[in-house]
Structure formats: structure tokens, C-alpha cells
Amino acid sequence: MKEKHTIIITVANKVGILARITGLLAQRGYNIESAIGAPTELSDIYKISLVINETDHHIEQVTKQLNKLIDTIKVVDISHKNNYIVREYIILKVKSNLKTRSGLFELIEIFKAKPLDVAQAHLIVELTGHVRKIDRFIELLKPFGIEEYVRSGEFAMTEYNGIK
Amino acid sequence: MNGAEILIDGLIREKVDTIFGYPGGVVIPIFDILYKTDKIKFLLTRHEQGAVHAADGYARATGKVGVSIVTSGPGATNAITGIATAKLDSIPIVVISGQVPSGNIGTDAFQETDMVGLTRTICKHNFLVQSVKELPNIINEAFHIARSGRPGPVTIDIPVDISMANLKDYKYPEKITLPGYKPVEKANPKQIKKLANAIKSSKKPLLYTGGGIVISQAHDELVKLAEKTNIPIVTTLMGLGSVSFDHPLFLGMPGMHGTIPANYAISECDLLIAIGARFDDRITGPRHSFVTQAKVAHIDIDPAEISKNINADIPIVGDAKDALLKLNESVIPREKNSWNDKVEKWLEKYKLHYNQPTDGEILPQYVIDRINEVADEELIVATDVGQHQMWTAQFYHHQKPRKLITSGGLGTMGFGLPAAMGAAYGSPDKTVVTISGDGSIQMNIQELATCAINRIPVKIIVLNNSFLGMVRQWQDMFWDKNYSGTCLKQTPDCSPQCSGPNENCTEIYYPDFVKVAEANGVTGFRVNKPSEVDKVLKKGFETNGPVLMEFIVKEEENVFPMVPAGKKNNEIIMEDIR
Structure with a gap:
């Protein structure tokens, strides 16, 4: 059964590394739902978060192939791990007018989202949270008329596990 | 020192003694330094594809890293087929390409x-x-990556300004720092123990081994294991020669054109021990129906190969030699049982055969069989791709590893001649023969001149059936004999809907291979009669320098046995029923 997997790849910060990773996935016939690559606190280390919708068997293949790349240091599929904090970020533009604005602000309040630009006919708002929270937020805003949104894709960090 | 000097110095430090290549604008600075060193021989091929295949053939025959230098643009793209060929067969080569500034x-x-x-x-x-500044490390890392773990091709693209840029304080690195690259070479003893136990409880075990045995030089350990446990062996195309053809436990090659005993054994075993083999579709047929009756143990240095095509019940990551050494220690001897009897009966009953009439057309299998008479065990045999390749796999007496040089994974026509040339250049003490077809040989025929002018004594066998035989065979068997685009004698006067040789066929064949050979400074012979095969082979092998021997063979001969595409290993077409 296909399901969404979030894979965190730690790689050497070499030129073209993102192309290597995405190229490998394309070559092996896997579709990427989202990909974020960004530098880390170590200048020679780069982290990439991928979301791939695939079966467990294929995900195992994906992680093996990713590990095989010379510049790959570590690959973790965090989907079934609970010691990770996973977040996603969204910026969303929704239609708004005098009648609907207060309803919108109620939702913004509940979700702890933040208005970025309030105009006569629309509203731009940002939200950070777990992917399920983001999905729900989008769902509830749909009746107001969503004009556009951009999602970051998932990214994650291990929890501190020093205390038992 | 400038970049070019650093490169050549690095190559010398990596013990490179030979480079195959072709110059061009952006690599002139490198060639200029090459000109000034006497530590590296340079072989100028006639095409970049030839250069990379030659480096590949050199690597396969010697076990060393093959090196090739090409220019940017078309030089680089011409090298692509050679690089992909080496990748699919895990051959260590380093290809250096020039790049624009x-x-x-x-x-x-x-x-x-x-x-x-x-x-x-x-x-x-x-x-x-x-x-x-990066160059010294890159050269060092490139060679390390190419030859370690599962070997493979590495390319280094060098912009021309970097070849000419100066570096103060040049020092060749002594240490490699690749934090993401640590091939697992030592097999896990626990997993080895599991396999040893599985062998103990298995009634019908089978060893299925591939190129990994050749690469890790584990052939002696493999034979030792087989003999200690009486387990029959099948080897892939890439593994031929790791067990001698006449070893009583050897069943031949499995798969599409494999032997009947090898395919039957795969279909009936209860434990399949794969070592350094990757369950290629030409071996397995449809994956869902492959060895469903057996437990699978898979030893491979590349973790990504394990359970990629066929699920492994006992996965073992590690070098084949290390795994076999450990396995030989922990496995207990196994007596022959009814499984061995059964396998021996298959071997007795299903021998590869052909019927060469004394008068009439030459059969291609006969020519290959007769090469066995002029060959010694050190003979290196390179092939091209197609029917002749399968007949070589079947009928040549493979005795030792690193003696069969063939493009298994990519199936690259045009590989044979340049690869043989590279092998011969790297092993001047050995005889090298290339077995080719009239289709394949034309794909890199320009290297005849390279052989002649450099006095590289490759013996070239061309089995001329005037067809692209392997595709024609499929058309013959599965496509209603619609010989579309496979006849090399087809002229504008022919019916486009031709189903094979008939009374209207022309006698003319282009090119005249003997003339082509002679025009390139290569001795040429043509053989039409079975009675002349031995004589010409002997003469060809005794003649100094490169020799091309063309054998006009039966046009519509097919390769058997054959497991048709999409069929299971025991659904074999045994022979021609026409």
C-alpha cells in the first residue's frame, strides 16, 4: 500500500547534490511530493527533506539507493518514528470581505495562524505546524475561497532523548 | 605545478601505466604533459567510444583501474556508451574529460x-x-571510489583553465575523507551462521554466482565451498570462468540462453545461494514466479542489490571473498544426495549440441567449439553482443576468471574489438581473441587501424550470417518471421516484407571484411567451408600481429536453449523445431 514517507537525508555539501538526489529518484521511477534542501549549522553538511508517496518495499529501495550515493552520510525514514518533531509551513491567500472577515479571524485565532497582509478583498496568512494541522486549516478555509497557497513540504528534527 | 601536471602526477601515483584516449581543444594542456612523461603509455584510439571500451577491457583483463582521457562536447558524449557499459558490469574505470573554461x-x-x-x-x-585546489583530492577519491566496494566508472570533468591554473604547495593526499562512503566489506558472522544452518537443513541447495566472484577473486573459495558441500553451481554470464567448465558440480549459465540443467536446478532448488549476482531479468524471467519454491540467501557488497529484484530471506552484505572464507569455516560438509543424482542426470541428458555437417554451411557454434582447440587456458576472449556472444558463453570452454570479456548488463554492440585491444595492451604476454558478428564488428571497426599501427596482436573472429542475428531470431520465433531491419544484405530491390533468404537474394555483401582488414593493415582470411575452419584458425593464431578471420556461417541459425521473454526458467524451448 502506498503511503507518505518523510525521508531526511544528511549529505556532504557538494555542488549539484540536490540534482543528484532528485535525479536518482527520477531515474528509479519515484515521484517526489516535496523536497526541501538547506544548509545546516555545519558548513560542509546539507540536509534534504523528502516526502515520497510509495509502498514500504519501494521506500526501502529508495533509502538504499540514496545511501549508495557517495555524498550521502545518513538517510532516515522518519514516518514510523515518534522521536521526531515534524513541521510544515504554509503561506495562504484567501478571499475576504466585510461579511467573512470575522469568521476568518476566528479560524486564524483557533489555529494560531498569523495574518501577514490584510486587504479589502483578501487576506494573506501564515501557519506552521504538523502536516495534518495544515491540511485541516486549508480544508476549513476552502469555503471562503482560497486564491493560492505555497507549502514548504515537511522538515524535521530529532527530539532530545537524554532523559529517560 | 599546474592542473595538468597535477593530474598526470596523480595518475602515476595511482599506478596508472596506460591511458586510452583521444585529444581535443580543451585537453591539449593535459596531452602536453602526457607527452613529457615516460611513465605512462598512451594509446590513441580512432573514436572515444573505442577508448573507453579499451580502458574497460584493460580493467576486466588485469583487475586494475582503466583510464581514458577525452575532450569536451562530442568527445564526452562519445564516451557515454563506454561509461554506461562499465557501470552495468561494475568495472573500475576513470574517465577524464576536458571541459570548456x-x-x-x-x-x-x-x-x-x-x-x-x-x-x-x-x-x-x-x-x-x-x-x-580540489584536483589532488578529486583524483585520489576518484580512484578509490572506482576500485573499492562495488567497483564502477568515475568521471572527472576538468575545465581547461583549471588544467592550466597553478597550485603552490601541491601535495598528493595520503588519506581519503569521504564520510558518506564506507563500503561494508566484512560479512556479518551471524548471517553467515544462518546461511550455514540453512545449507545444513536444505535438501536441494544451489549456488548461483556472478561477476562479484571474479571482482573479489573468490573463485577458489567458491569451488572449495561447492566441493565441501557438494552444492551444484550455476554462474551468470559475468561469472563464467570462476568455475571451470568441466567441473562436475558446474551446471552452466542459467537464464534466457542458459543450459537446461542450470535452469531446471533454479526451478527446483529449495535454497538458492546468490553470491555477487544481481538477479538480472535475463536470468529470472518474470520476477513474481522466480524461485517461489526456494529460500534465497543473497551475498553482495552492494546493500542496494539485496532484495531489489528478488526478496532475500538471508541477506548478507559484504565482500564475496570474505563471506566465502567465513562460510567455508562454519559450514559442515554435506554428502551427495538424491538432488545431486537428479542434477547429474540432467547434465548427462541435456548436453549443449549442434550438428555440423561435413559438407555444407559452417555452423557458428562449430567455429567457437574449434577455438577451444587452438586456445590455452590463458587465452582472453572478448565478445561483442548478440548470438555469437551467447554461443561463446555456451560453447567456449571457460576455465579461468578474467578471461571472458563481455558486455553483460548493457549489451553494447561494438564493445568487443576495442575491449580486446585494451585487454591485449594491458596483457602483452597473453593471446587475445575477439569473437564478433558481422553486425557488431562494424560498430567500432575503426579500431582495426589502431591495432595494426600499434602492433596489437588481437585475433578477430567475425561470424558472418549477414543478419543482426539475435533480433532476427526473435522475429523468426515470435514475430511471424517479419525480418524488419535485420538483414544486412537488404537492397532497395528487395521486397520490404521479407521473411528470409530466398532465390532473389543478392550474393553481394558489404563490406568485404577481408579487404577492410587488409586496408587497415590487418591480415584477413575468409572461410566458407567447414573443412577449412581448423586450418584457418591455426593459421590465424600463428600469424603475428592482428588477424581478422571471417567465417561465412549459416544465416538463420538460432541460439538454443531459449527461455522466451516472460516465461519461467523451466519453460524452455530446447531446440529448433522448424
């Missing part, structure tokens, strides 16, 4: 192609040198 990259400059982008999926790793 750093500042011109991305401007569609003259002879610019994105070599790193082009080769990304067909090499083990690649580098674009961005500063002369």
Missing part, C-alpha cells in the same frame, strides 16, 4: 556539454573540478 560553462560554448549532468546516472560517481 570555467567562465564559459552554461553559455553553450563551442564543444560544451554538461558532462556531469549527462553521466550522473551512468557512473558510480562524478566530479566537476571547480578549482585547482
Whole structure:
């Protein structure tokens, strides 16, 4: 059964590394739902978060192939791990007018989202949270008329596990 | 020192003694340094594809890293097929390509192609040198990556300004720092124990081994295991020679054109021990129906191979030799049982055969069989791709590893002659023969001149059936004999809907291979009669320098046995029923 997997790849910060990773996935016939690559606190280390919708068997293949790349240091599929904090970020533009604005602000309040630009006919708002929270937020805003949104894709960090 | 000097110095330190290549604008600085060193021999091929195949053949025959230098743009793209060929068969080569000046990259400059982008999926790793400071490390890492773990091709793309840039304080690195690259070479003893137990409880075990045995030089350990446990062995095309053809436990090659005993054994075993083999579709047929009756143990140095095509019940990551040494220690001897009896009966009953009439057309299998008479066990045999390749796999007496040089994974026509040339250049003490067809040989025939002018004594066998035989065979068997685009004698006067040789066929064949050979300074012979085969083979092998021997063979001979595409290993067409 296909399901969404979030894979965190730690790689050497070499030129073209993102192309290597995405190229490998394309070559092996896997579709990427989202990909974020960004530098880390170590200048020679780069982290990439991928979301791939695939079966467990294929995900195992994906992680093996990713590990095989010379510049790959570590690959973790965090989907079934609970010691990770996973977040996603969204910026969303929704239609708004005098009648609907207060309803919108109620939702913004509940979700702890933040208005970025309030105009006569629309509203731009940002939200950070777990992917399920983001999905729900989008769902509830749909009746107001969503004009556009951009999602970051998932990214994650291990929890501190020093205390038992 | 400048970049070019650093490169050549690095190559010498990596013990490179031979480079195969072709110059061009952006590699002149490198060639200039090459000109001034006497530590590296340079062989100028006639095409970049030939250069990379030659480096590949050199690597396969000697076990060393083959090196090739080509220019940017068309030089680089011509090298692509050679690089992909080496990748699919895990052959260690380093291909150095020139690149336009750093500042011109991305401007569609003259002879610019994105070599790193082009080769990304067909090499083990690649580098674009961005500063002369990086060069020493890159050379060092390239060779380490090419030859370690599961070997493979590595490319280094060097912009011309970097070849000419100076580096003060040049020092060749002694240590490699690749935090993401640590091949697992030692097999896990616990897993080995599991396999030893599985062998103990198995009634019908089978060893299925591939090129990994050749690469890790584990052939003696493999035979030791087989003899200690009386387990029959099948080897893939890439593994031929790791067990001698006449070993009583050897059943031949499995798969599409494998032997009947090998395919039956795969279909009936209860434990399949795969070592350094990757369950290629030409072996397995449809994956869902492959060895469903057996437990699978898989030893491979590349973790990504394990359970990629066929699920492994006992996965073992590690070098084949290390795993076999450990396995030989922990496995207990196994007596022959009814499984061995059964296998021996198959061997007795299903021998590969052909019927060569004394008068009439020459059969291609006969020519290959007769090569056995002029061959010694040190003979290196390179092949091209097609029917002749399968007949060589079947009828040549493979005795030792690293003696069969063939493009297994990619199936590259045109591989044979340049690969044989590279093998011969790297092993001047050994005789090298290439077995080819009239289709394949024309794909890199320009290297005849390279052989002649450099006095590389390759013996070239061309089995001429005037067809692209393997495709014709499929058309014959599965496509209603619609010989579309496979007849090399087809003229504009022919019916486009031809189903094979008939009374209207022309006697003319182009090119005249003997004349082509002679025009290139290669001795040429043509053989039409079975009675002359032995005589010409003997003469050809005794003649100094390169020799081309063309055998006019039966046009519509097919390769059997055959497991048709999509069929199971025991659904074999045994022989021609026409």
C-alpha cells in the first residue's frame, strides 16, 4: 500500500547534490511530493527533506539507493518514528470581505495562524505546524475561497532523548 | 605545478601505466604533459567510444583501474556508451574529460556539454573540478571510489583553465575523507551462521554466482565451498570462468540462453545461494514466479542489490571473498544426495549440441567449439553482443576468471574489438581473441587501424550470417518471421516484407571484411567451408600481429536453449523445431 514517507537525508555539501538526489529518484521511477534542501549549522553538511508517496518495499529501495550515493552520510525514514518533531509551513491567500472577515479571524485565532497582509478583498496568512494541522486549516478555509497557497513540504528534527 | 601536471602526477601515483584516449581543444594542456612523461603509455584510439571500451577491457583483463582521457562536447558524449557499459558490469574505470573554461560553462560554448549532468546516472560517481585546489583530492577519491566496494566508472570533468591554473604547495593526499562512503566489506558472522544452518537443513541447495566472484577473486573459495558441500553451481554470464567448465558440480549459465540443467536446478532448488549476482531479468524471467519454491540467501557488497529484484530471506552484505572464507569455516560438509543424482542426470541428458555437417554451411557454434582447440587456458576472449556472444558463453570452454570479456548488463554492440585491444595492451604476454558478428564488428571497426599501427596482436573472429542475428531470431520465433531491419544484405530491390533468404537474394555483401582488414593493415582470411575452419584458425593464431578471420556461417541459425521473454526458467524451448 502506498503511503507518505518523510525521508531526511544528511549529505556532504557538494555542488549539484540536490540534482543528484532528485535525479536518482527520477531515474528509479519515484515521484517526489516535496523536497526541501538547506544548509545546516555545519558548513560542509546539507540536509534534504523528502516526502515520497510509495509502498514500504519501494521506500526501502529508495533509502538504499540514496545511501549508495557517495555524498550521502545518513538517510532516515522518519514516518514510523515518534522521536521526531515534524513541521510544515504554509503561506495562504484567501478571499475576504466585510461579511467573512470575522469568521476568518476566528479560524486564524483557533489555529494560531498569523495574518501577514490584510486587504479589502483578501487576506494573506501564515501557519506552521504538523502536516495534518495544515491540511485541516486549508480544508476549513476552502469555503471562503482560497486564491493560492505555497507549502514548504515537511522538515524535521530529532527530539532530545537524554532523559529517560 | 599546474592542473595538468597535477593530474598526470596523480595518475602515476595511482599506478596508472596506460591511458586510452583521444585529444581535443580543451585537453591539449593535459596531452602536453602526457607527452613529457615516460611513465605512462598512451594509446590513441580512432573514436572515444573505442577508448573507453579499451580502458574497460584493460580493467576486466588485469583487475586494475582503466583510464581514458577525452575532450569536451562530442568527445564526452562519445564516451557515454563506454561509461554506461562499465557501470552495468561494475568495472573500475576513470574517465577524464576536458571541459570548456570555467567562465564559459552554461553559455553553450563551442564543444560544451554538461558532462556531469549527462553521466550522473551512468557512473558510480562524478566530479566537476571547480578549482585547482580540489584536483589532488578529486583524483585520489576518484580512484578509490572506482576500485573499492562495488567497483564502477568515475568521471572527472576538468575545465581547461583549471588544467592550466597553478597550485603552490601541491601535495598528493595520503588519506581519503569521504564520510558518506564506507563500503561494508566484512560479512556479518551471524548471517553467515544462518546461511550455514540453512545449507545444513536444505535438501536441494544451489549456488548461483556472478561477476562479484571474479571482482573479489573468490573463485577458489567458491569451488572449495561447492566441493565441501557438494552444492551444484550455476554462474551468470559475468561469472563464467570462476568455475571451470568441466567441473562436475558446474551446471552452466542459467537464464534466457542458459543450459537446461542450470535452469531446471533454479526451478527446483529449495535454497538458492546468490553470491555477487544481481538477479538480472535475463536470468529470472518474470520476477513474481522466480524461485517461489526456494529460500534465497543473497551475498553482495552492494546493500542496494539485496532484495531489489528478488526478496532475500538471508541477506548478507559484504565482500564475496570474505563471506566465502567465513562460510567455508562454519559450514559442515554435506554428502551427495538424491538432488545431486537428479542434477547429474540432467547434465548427462541435456548436453549443449549442434550438428555440423561435413559438407555444407559452417555452423557458428562449430567455429567457437574449434577455438577451444587452438586456445590455452590463458587465452582472453572478448565478445561483442548478440548470438555469437551467447554461443561463446555456451560453447567456449571457460576455465579461468578474467578471461571472458563481455558486455553483460548493457549489451553494447561494438564493445568487443576495442575491449580486446585494451585487454591485449594491458596483457602483452597473453593471446587475445575477439569473437564478433558481422553486425557488431562494424560498430567500432575503426579500431582495426589502431591495432595494426600499434602492433596489437588481437585475433578477430567475425561470424558472418549477414543478419543482426539475435533480433532476427526473435522475429523468426515470435514475430511471424517479419525480418524488419535485420538483414544486412537488404537492397532497395528487395521486397520490404521479407521473411528470409530466398532465390532473389543478392550474393553481394558489404563490406568485404577481408579487404577492410587488409586496408587497415590487418591480415584477413575468409572461410566458407567447414573443412577449412581448423586450418584457418591455426593459421590465424600463428600469424603475428592482428588477424581478422571471417567465417561465412549459416544465416538463420538460432541460439538454443531459449527461455522466451516472460516465461519461467523451466519453460524452455530446447531446440529448433522448424
